[in-house]
Amino acid sequence: MLHPGRGATVISLSRHKPAVRLARIVEFYWLVRWDRRGLPAYEQKVLSHPNVHLVFEAPRAHVYGVDRSLFVRRLEGAGHVWGVKFRPGGFRPFTDRPVADLADRAVPAGEFFGPEVDRLNAGVLGGPADAAGIASFVDSFLLGRLPEPDPVVERVAAMVEHITATSELRRVDQVAEEFGVSVRRLQRLFAEYVGAAPKWVLRRARLHEAAERAAGSGGVDWAAVAADLGYADQAHFTRDFTAAVGVSPARYAESGRAEA
Known part of the structure; x- marks a missing residue:
């Protein structure tokens, strides 16, 4: 996250461990909260790592490939976003094509996980940003789709x-x-x-x-x-x-x- 001092005054960022069995494919979960009600929109810039992310966000969940440019997120109103940061290579079992095909792209997560991921997305965003509760739901979702070790x-x-x-x-x-x-x-x-x-x-x-x-x-x-x-x-x-x-x-x- 670029300009972390400035960002810390606008957003709350926390990291959370996945279930132990997911650790071979997931690096960590992350939760971002913000409240810009009555304030101008804020743009947070991120110098991305070589990781794929599954992001629960409005209006639907997306899978973000490696962003080789500068990622910019515009924050307005109030809300939260939950992300799954896969380990490098960890997303490969979930797709039938090279991960390079996802570079610089955001693809609806339903293409990889089916309609269930959008139902989970509604639950993640529809309630409070309770990290423990969201982590439990996402753990269960991914454990039910855990690929064989590669x-x-x-x-x-x-x-x-x-x-x-x-x-x-x-x-x-x-x-x-x-x-x-x-x-x-x-x-x-x-x-x-x-x-x-x-x-x-x-x-x-x-x-x-x-x-x-x-x-x-x-x-x-x-x-x-x-x-x-x-x-x-x-x-x-x-x-x-x-x-x-x-x-x-x-x-x-x-x-x-x-x-x-």
Whole structure:
């Protein structure tokens, strides 16, 4: 979530654990509440991760593929939204096509889960935003459709988690070598299971690191950040950050300090 300080004054965001048996495909549940009654609409910007989400929202539930651009959500009135963040690769068993086909798209969830998902959506939105109660309903819904374990899902999730956690990884061939696969095989796996190319996942992970540093207090040595993240020069890093976030790293950091 970009500009987290500003966002915290507008929305309430909480995370919740899924049932233990769902942990192999679901990373966590999330609940967003807001109340803008009598106030202007607010746009929250999100620099997405390489995950598919099932979102219970008005007027109907949707499955969101990996958003490779900047996701913007406009909030008006008062309400809440419940989301299921699948682990990288975790949504693949629910669709009959490569997850890359969902990239940058929001598809009615009924296409994957049938009309029952819209009935659940009405229940999730029709009552209070009771996290424990909603989690229980969603647990039951997904457990009733839990696919057989897929070892490829586990392997792909491990790849993405390793990329995210390892700043030293900067090239696709490094990832392929570490996991003992060819670059071509890695690309096919990511298209089939993740929904974004390994190069995009690498770059997005490093941009998340940069955004977190920019959101911190104090000055930032952007040339050092660019070098730490594997960029050949600061100009290349600045172009990537600006293309993804919409403003330069320096301007993003300045706006964050203004919020504090």
